[in-house]
Amino acid sequence: MRLPNQKNALKSAWRLAGLILAVVARTRAATPFENPAALTPENKIDEIVFARLQHMHIAPAQLCSDPAFVRRVYLDVTGTLPTTTEAQRFILDKAPDKRRALIDRLLANDEFADYFAMKWADLLRIKAEFPINLWPNAAQAYHHWIHDAIRDNRPWNEVARDLLTANGSNFEKPPVNFYRAMQNRTPNGIAQTVALTFLGERADRWPSNDLANFSVFFANLGYKTTAEWKEEIVFFNPAATNAGALNGGPRKTIFPGGQRVTLPPDQDPRAVFAAWLVKDPQFARNLANRTWAWLLGRGIVQEPDDFRADNPPSNPELLAFLANDFAASGYDFKHLCRLILNSKTYQLAAISQSQSPDAAANFAFYPLRRLDAEVLIDAVDQITGAKEKYSSAIPEPYTFIPDNLRSIALPDGSITSGFLEMFGRPPRDTGMDSERNNRITAAQKLTLLNSSQMQKKIEASQMIAFQTSGNRAPADIATGMFLGILSRFPTAAETRTAQNYFDSGISRRQATVDLAWALMNSTEFLYRH
């Protein structure tokens, strides 16, 4: 009979020790956002980044905590908040490789395709009306096409070739819309758009000869309308002599890399260019750098669409590694995302341990960024169960806006809402990265803190109804709200704060509404971290 007792005593001792360890661990991790575990390289990215940080005497941040990770990776990969259950399950999961498993799961989600199609639609300027005049059904078809390419993880050399060489109707051959989604359809204007999209370069800064040579590839592009309303055919037009007598004749030119090429008379020069492009290292560098910037908030070359000799990468070895790996994988976009997401560099906390002005450019911490307009309103609506109303200046029936459409899944830049406009959704005029404006303004704060729009969403939400139902204790209400809104458990101090607010003589319902309001206006809610 003593043995079991002894065993029990031993068990309790271990439990106590475990508890003490946990408490120690918790005090070492100063915030709910950090994890004090030792920082060991996970992959080649970390070896390169950490070596450079060490060389520059920049201390990296700690690893991010599990709650910070689950929220971050949902937002970065799917543009979507984890639900209460998803957050809770991940935080309590004991599996050592749970971060890797979550990354794999999220890359297979529908929202991954929605969210990255949104980014590509910004870049490709998918918009029905003014100044990009795709017209609604062509915009929808084009978005659908790029969305499926991302969902099916088509290799990007193929996707790029399709976009650059397509011929046919804007309704039936969606990638031809690449050449329609620009205001300036001269060979010169097209060349600038192609350089921005696929080389990450601003060709208006090139020497004018280089741009003229490049534009030769797009000089035989024809556009014609048909009897069908707003249909337009994009085609190879050998007769077009827009290029003029450059370099001794229209059939000779120079690639952006500097090699000379003679264009076969029977071949669409776009195909010659596309074949060169997808083998050029700058093609992989551009896509690797854009992907890095999408996930880490800052390019290795920054701005991500401003590659030029006097704007070098902050870590050339890192960019070279990512570009080579991306090319070697057969331009496998999910592979590239997986590589970056699994790195400890991506998983650093947002709390910098360094005062160095070079810390950010060398990825010593995960930088705070205000949520994208679309992601923010989707998050608000997910929590409150509200629905956003969209409108398009193009009247129905041409613009179809289904109910329950999330903002990240909007196909057409002409479909919008006051919230999206105010929070800096890109107008899709130029495809430049800087069009998206995530800088906070006083007007945005007025909307979030004090608009009837937000107040109504919170007050009418299922969450408030659920939390105030029955006779739940304030601490339980706080736990539910923290998990639902911030994807983590409250700290003891936070629970006390909530408790005090409930005890301040305010109605239970009002206290619950105010608590939701406070959490939804917190830095933690508004910013990726």
Place this chain on the structure above:
Amino acid sequence: MSAFYFDIEKQRPRISRREAIRRALFTASGLMLANHISFRALAAAPTARAKAVIQIWMWGGPSHLDIFDPKPEAGYDYCGPLKSPIATNVSGIRIGELLPLLAKQADKYSIIRSMTHGNNGHETASYLVQTGRQPGGRIVFPCVGSVVSLAKGYEAGYKGLIPPYVVLTEPQGRFDEAGFLGARYKPFSTGGDPSKIPFAVEGVVAPGITAQHQKDRRELLHHLDTLAQALPVDPQVTANTQAENSAYDMILGDGAKVFDLSQEKPELRDRYGKSKFGQSCLVARRLVERGIPYVTINYGGWDTHKNNFQAMQRQLPELDKGFATLLQDLSERGLLDSTIIWWGGEFGRTPKVQWEAPWNGGRGHYGKVFSAALAGGGFKGGQVIGASDARGEEVKDRPVYPVDLIGSIYAQMGISPTTKLPNPEGAPTFVMPQAADGIKSAGLLKEIMSA
């Protein structure tokens, strides 16, 4: 004229072949008086006569024949029932019969009857009229309000609580107003309805939340803002805190008072008209009084494809009350001299009435010739610039292109045509187009600008 067509780098005019031909033509017809000296003189920052602009934006395109360019002699097919224009307090100027109050204020504004750009699409025409630019380049240009909010707002040390570019009450949504300047230069749209009490300006006035409650929940927010506490020096956190402080200055401080129309005398509110438009005019005056440099009243309902005349009967008295009272009120307060009122839409409407179904007396889009009006801020009143032909179908005399009107507003506001705009693509870009841009122009509105 053409003050803006010059090469910044070399500080002397640069004239393209096309421009040279165009100039020769205009000079021959006596419209052109540019020389190199006047170019230089105008390149220096002009003296600011105006401090603010109130833009009455007639969204949809108002009918020029029924408002400021009546053509009773053209007959029923052009005028419909509105065949008896009325005299104004300026001899020789007649305007539409449904505008008796504006007729009594005609000495305060000038009418441009020869606006033209030739485009009949809402989006493109809105862009043409409000940016003066042609679409088709790589970029989208900012509209006048965004440029003013840059040059006379943020870059001129504007520190007001309310953003320097306000739209009453909904944004236009036809193109990105701020263009390449970005979100900061977009208008602050008030939402709400100023004809209701209170005027619930979105985010500023929250009915049902007391000041004490505002303070209590803000304190709760600060206690629970754990990430901000962990990152006291992060630039994003600092920016967020600053924006929050500005927002609460509006919510709890004086900012909201500008929208409180109960501070106005009931008789004056009545004079403006109790419509959304009328009360918006009153709010616009209050905003200008407090130093906001650009206010747009986005006034819809003018896209009168069907039943044009019923719409005119219904809406023009509302326009008449609001606009006329605004002129009178600004004038009585001594504010008209420093406040430009710019009235107009993206185009006019087809002079020939479409009587057949389904239009039933409607008017279509018409960009070939249309009207605009300017008052105050150094613009002379009581003048008519240009003319349309007998049926209001063509410019007969003195074309005015959008860039001419916009350039004149900039000149009165003291914004130099060569003020640089931060174009993200890096090419030097200026407030006014240069010769190479190939924008049609027939010169600033010298006729109504004091020397």
